Amino acid sequence: SLIHFLSLFLYVMLGKDTTSFFYVLYPELPVSFVKNTVLSSLNGLGTLVENHLTIAVTIGTDMLELDCHITKDEQVVVSHDENLKRSTGVNVNISDLKYCELPPYLGKLDVTFQRACQCEGKDNRIPLLKEVFEAFPNTPINIDIKVNNNVLIKKVSELVKQYKREHITVWGNASYEIVEKCYKENSDIPILFSLQRVLLILGLFFTGLLPFVPIREQFFEIPMPSIILKLKEPDTVSRSQKFLIWLSDILLMRKALFDHLTARGIQVYIWVLNEEQEYKRAFDLGATGVMTDYPTKLKDFLHNFST
Ligand SMILES: *[C@@H]1O[C@H](CO)[C@@H](O)[C@H](O)[C@H]1NC(C)=O
Numbered sequence: 628s629l630i631h632f633l634s635l636f637l638y639v640m641l642g643k644d645t646t647s648f649f650y651v652l653y654p655e656l657p658v659s660f661v662k663n664t665v666l667s668s669l670n671g672l673g674t675l676v677e678n679h680l681t682i683a684v685t686i687g688t689d690m691l692e693l694d695c696h697i698t699k700d701e702q703v704v705v706s707h708d709e710n711l712k713r714s715t716g717v718n719v720n721i722s723d724l725k726y727c728e729l730p731p732y733l734g735k736l737d738v739t740f741q742r743a744c745q746c747e748g749k750d751n752r753i754p755l756l757k758e759v760f761e762a763f764p765n766t767p768i769n770i771d772i773k774v775n776n777n778v779l780i781k782k783v784s785e786l787v788k789q790y791k792r793e794h795i796t797v798w799g800n801a802s803y804e805i806v807e808k809c810y811k812e813n814s815d816i817p818i819l820f821s822l823q824r825v826l827l828i829l830g831l832f833f834t835g836l837l838p839f840v841p842i843r844e845q846f847f848e849i850p851m852p853s854i855i856l857k858l859k860e861p862d863t864v865s866r867s868q869k870f871l872i873w874l875s876d877i878l879l880m881r882k883a884l885f886d887h888l889t890a891r892g893i894q895v896y897i898w899v900l901n902e903e904q905e906y907k908r909a910f911d912l913g914a915t916g917v918m919t920d921y922p923t924k925l926k927d928f929l930h931n932f933s934t
């Protein structure tokens with residue numbers, strides 16, 4: 628196909644360092660993407676791994692996103708926050724405790740994708756990354772390295788290797804330093820664009836130089852700036868803030884940019900969209916996928932969108 632030809636062309640043009648082959652190797656790109664909020668059901672993964680998260684997958688979650696931390700005894704756990712006050716009610720930091728000392732999650736967990744359903748789990752342990760890998764051996768997972776910690780990066784890499792998940796894992800962080808460390812630790816695992824690199828890509832795009840620059844990253848994940856207005860009270864946003872949001876929306880939401888990146892095998896995701904018209908805008912712009920708190924809604928939308 629044209630995309631395969633294009634990526635091969637770019638590969639030859641730009642040399643070994645491009646990621647153009649990614650698309651060829653993984654033509655079945657995931658279409659939807661679940662953000663932590665759904666996976667804050669991951670907050671209770673102990674039970675939810677068995678039940679609800681599996682549901683999340685079968686109702687069409689094509690990729691899971693989760694955040695990793697490391698305990699004092701060097702176990703990789705899945706948790707949104709380092710401090711456990713919000714999720715367990717106990718004011719402790721994960722890195723200060725051994726895995727067996729971590730408090731359990733609070734009894735009830737909101738599961739946003741099941742219409743006002745609160746799920747009560749018996750097993751409210753904070754899950755290990757390894758358990759998620761075991762529960763979802765074939766589901767692509769996006770791992771946010773939440774702390775700049777070499778041991779955490781090393782351990783995650785070892786787990787990905789052990790479970791042979793290099794081809795369905797992507798990892799990184801907004802911080803350039805962390806992404807560099809990830810890449811150095813294991814260059815077989817695809818990486819995210821750090822914030823710094825997103826800005827560089829934008830600069831290269833607007834100066835027309837982007838086609839000539841090799842890219843190592845495979846996942847371009849950016850927010851849709853216009854949704855910020857929706858999240859705030861209208862009268863708390865000043866005119867200049869509105870202008871900045873409008874401007875960054877115009878700069879970031881470029882079909883030509885997304886098309887260029889996807890043709891080079893880079894997956895483009897936009898977060899966190901929950902409304903149909905936002906989904907539509909993202910896919911019209913050529914995004915590979917959308918992160919949402921409502922995977923069922925997104926799935927329904929995609930069903931109609933593609934027919
Ligand atoms: C958790 O870590 C943060 C940042 O290092 C620190 O400010 C805070 O006091 C710690 N909390 C506890 C309960 O140890």
Ligand SMILES: *[C@@H]1O[C@H](CO)[C@@H](O)[C@H](O)[C@H]1NC(C)=O
Nearest residue numbers: 771772773774775800801802
């Ligand atoms: C990236 O890492 C920093 C710590 O270096 C952390 O505060 C931040 O939440 C992380 N961001 C993401 C998106 O994981």
